[in-house]
Amino acid sequence: MKHTLSVLVENQPGVLSKVAGLFSRRGFNIDSLAVGVTQDADISRMTIVVDGDEHIVEQVEKQLNKLIPVIKVKVLEPGMFLSSEHALIKVTCRAKQHAEIMNIAELLHASIVDVSPASLTLEITGSEDRLNTLIGLLKPYGIKEVVRSGALAIEKGASTALKQNAKA
Secondary structure (H helix, E strand, O other): OEEEEEEEEEOOOOHHHHHHHHHHHHOOOEEEEEEEEOOOOOEEEEEEEEEOOHHHHHHHHHHHHHOOOEEEEEEEOOOOEEEEEEEEEEEEOOHHHHHHHHHHHHHOOOEEEEEEOOEEEEEEEEOHHHHHHHHHHHHHHOEEEEEEOOOEEEEOOOOOOOOOOOOO
16 A cells, blocks of 8 residues: 655755665665655655555654654645646657547646657646556557656645644
8 A cells, every 4th residue: 555755854965865765774665756845945845655554654654753854754644635746758659640649638638748740748747547547548659758756745724744843
């Protein structure tokens, strides 16, 4: 089962290396990792998706809390957060197939962001399932390259991770 963690860290060089190193040393696998600065330039948020049982997630949470640049770790409860990914997908296609692929893009609210005589590049934002559906529909045409951001997640409702932080 996949678990999503929201991790607030100090925005400084080497933090990503320390977090990734922890996962490597403990033998935990990162399914997805996305990092970006928050509204406070001194704090970054990591959204980490871990595939494993409750024991593994508990160990990951405890180990992360021991790292000095980590400010706060929260395991997000299923159904209590919003999650989204971003992807760019380059598809092989001839000019006569452009209309078919553009219809698929429209069906899934993807955008065509680059056109060449031998390929189209699509951009999509949404759930992992939605991205996987688009990729599945485009596979018969020949996918040349896929770039995915990894999951971004935020809790539903008014609560915020930063508000509960000592710095806020």
